[in-house]
Amino acid sequence: MWQCPLGLLLLLSLPGHVALGAQQGRGRRELAPGLHLRGIRDAGGRYCQEQDLCCRGRADDCALPYLGAICYCDLFCNRTVSDCCPDFWDFCLGVPPPFPPIQGCMHGGRIYPVLGTYWDNCNRCTCQENRQWQCDQEPCLVDPDMIKAINQGNYGWQAGNHSAFWGMTLDEGIRYRLGTMRPSSSVMNMHEIYTVLNPGEVLPTAFEASEKWPNLIHEPLDQGNCAGSWAFSTAAVASDRVSIHSLGHMTPVLSPQNLLSCDTHQQQGCRGGRLDGAWWFLRRRGVVSDHCYPFSGRERDEAGPAPPCMMHSRAMGRGKRQATAHCPNSHVNNNDIYQVTPVYRLGSNDKEVMKELMENGPVQALMEVHEDFFLYKGGIYSHTPVSLGRPERYRRHGTHSVKITGWGEETLPDGRTLKYWTAANSWGPAWGERGHFRIVRGVNECDIESFVLGVWGRVGMEDMGHH
Structure with a gap:
């Protein structure tokens, strides 16, 4: 039989269409290279x-x-x-x-082949031929051990993971997230303007610019991976001051991109710049609104050319200027140019800075950013010693600039009273206290009181008319 x-x-026993599939599969099966090969x-x-x-x-x-x-x-x-x-x-x-069995390394329930890699925060791990993982040893910007040490210590502030910083090395944080060059000695020797406190004049224990000038103090922007805090803090202070000094007739958010792309004299755009040069540009050339000239954002690709300047201005007489180009953002027509008067430096006594801030609006401050500042989540910041026991490369710092918006004081659970400044950073609203931070006041913490600048918005009578 x-x-x-x-x-x-x-x-024979399979229904027709499945049988057809099986036939095709059969041919493929004979020809398929062995999986084990x-x-x-x-x-x-x-x-x-x-x-x-x-x-x-x-x-x-x-x-x-x-x-x-x-x-x-x-x-x-x-x-x-x-x-x-x-x-x-x-x-x-x-x-x-x-x-x-294939030679490889286990990680997270998976076998990786020899030379396979995975990322652990900012470090790349590679599977070696001896089936051991070998990982880079770069200090990461977000360091869970440091976060834990700060939160267990009694430092007056809390640390956490800002997700935009995850996967970056500490080196990259210093390189791409700050971006203000220390002023030259001639600028550091700029004479300070001393504000005279009248005899018996008492400043309030707390002050916040947004309470005195509601709707005229702008929210922090995000500089991304552009080392351009020189342009962001300058535009931020100028935006608030133009709004305050025009009594709210003009309330622009000024364009950091206008400064990054067009203020090129001894400035390096997203690779850093100087505050005195930024203020010179705002006075002599002026900038448009952020709406008109939006931030193009720069990722960490340093090879690419900086975006060209898309906005120029010409004199109209009496020192005023007008734009000679349309807005780079084609949906916006308003290309008004905003300018300021010459910048001035304040005395480094905190009372003088406070009086200026209360009378004329937010001020710009230079500060030294250390490795732990990136982890700030809330509270009153001061630089902690948690990295002191570690190798040198875990302790890095660079110069940054921010907008100081107010001050206050707080009594800690242990009875200490901490005086602080409130300031706006340019790392977006998700960082810190809604994009802001508080920092110890009166002891030049991180050099924050060493170089503080004020400026007046250039506002003529015609600007006070109704737009």
């Missing part, structure tokens, strides 16, 4: 075992998806070219696989 092979029986990359995986599959003879549907191909748990898989699932021999036959 004619013996019907098992495979054919299976084929490509290296079974997951020798420890559960395939046949997971599905409790072990089929006798040849059964094309006794198959499972495996690494973009198909592996089989039927006895036929071992015949010609092996396309068996990784655990077929072990689970179905109870014998060790006929080839050594």
Whole structure:
């Protein structure tokens, strides 16, 4: 009697369209390169075992998806070219696989081949030939150990992970998130304007610019990975001051991009710049609104050319200027140019800064940013000693500039009273206290009182008319 092979029986018993698929699969199966030739990359995986599959003879549907191909748990898989699932021999036959399992490293339940890599925060880990992981040892900008040490210490502030900083090295943070150059000695020697406090004049214990000038104090912008705090803090202070000094007739958010792209004399755009140069530009050339000339954002690609300047201005007489180009943002027509008067430096006594801030609006301050400042979540910041026991490369700092908006004082649970400044940063609203931070006042913490600038918005009578 004619013996019907098992495979054919299976084929005959299957409905038509499936049988067709099986036929195609059959051809493919004979031609497929053996999975083990490509290296079974997951020798420890559960395939046949997971599905409790072990089929006798040849059964094309006794198959499972495996690494973009198909592996089989039927006895036929071992015949010609092996396309068996990784655990077929072990689970179905109870014998060790006929080839050594792929050499690799385990991480997070996966086997990575030799030279495979994964990222651990800011460090790349590579699987070595000895099946050990080797990871870079760069200090990361977000350092969980440092966060823990700060939060366990009694420092007056809390640390946390700002997700935009995850995966960056500390080096990159210093390089791409700050961007104000220390002023030259001639600028540092700029004479200070002393504000005279009248005898018996008492300043309030707390003050906030946004309470005195509601709707005229602008929210912090985000400089991204552009080392342009020189342009962001300058535009931020000028925006508030133009709004205050025009009594709210003009309330522009001024354009940092206008400064980054057009103020190119001894300035380096997203690679850093000087405050005196930024204020000179605002006085002599002026800038448009952020709406008209939006931030183009610079990722960390330093090879690319800086975006060209898209906005120029010409004199109209009496020192005023007008734009000679349309707004780079084609949806906006208002290309008014805003200017300021010459910048002046305040005395570094906190009372003088307070009086100026209360009378004329927010001021600009230079500050030294240390490795722990990036982790600030809330409270009254002061630089902590948590990195002192670690190698030098964990302690980095660079110069930054911010907008001081007010002051106050707070009594801590242990009875200490801390006096502080409130300031706006330019790392977006998700960082710190809604984009702002508080920092110890009166002791020149992180140099914040060493170089403080004020300026007047250039506002003529015609600007006070109704637009």
